[in-house]
Amino acid sequence: MKRDMVCIICPNSCEMTVIYDDSTLEVEGNKCLRGREFAIKEIRNPMRSICSTVRTVFEELPRISVKTDGEIPLNMTFQVMDKINNVVVDKILATGEIVLENVLGLNVNVVLTADMKYLIKGEFGV
Structure with a gap:
């Protein structure tokens, strides 16, 4: 599967593409490790504040x-x-x-x- 997203962790607002399946996950477009971590979390276990x-x-x-x-x-x-x-x-x-x-x-x-x-x-x- 493929998903495009914009990272909201820092002001860079990196446009990222995540390609994933049940066993692998690849993140492209992130400029820092926090963007990669955000993408992984958003795909595997999305969390929100209310x-x-x-x-x-x-x-x-x-x-x-x-x-x-x-x-x-x-x-x-x-x-x-x-x-x-x-x-x-x-x-x-x-x-x-x-x-x-x-x-x-x-x-x-x-x-x-x-x-x-x-x-x-x-x-x-x-």
Whole structure:
């Protein structure tokens, strides 16, 4: 099989071609070893980070941004998103606090990317 891809690891954005089958893998077009490693990982075990939002119980802030604190297997993205979509935050949390711990046993947490006390007006707001 053959796959063309652009490396996203460094600013070179190398255009690479990967030729592979079950036992061999050849990478062409990479200017550094990191590009080769990226291509191999993308073919053999693609991983992704997720950025999304979760619901809250606060009228002033109905949704708040979250992200995974590590990468998950690409083929599990929809399962992780199902879990994220069921989260409802019911207390004031700070940036980095966990809203979903060890999602699907992947050793990855879903954490807040904003500080709620600075976003909610009134008792906690500015």
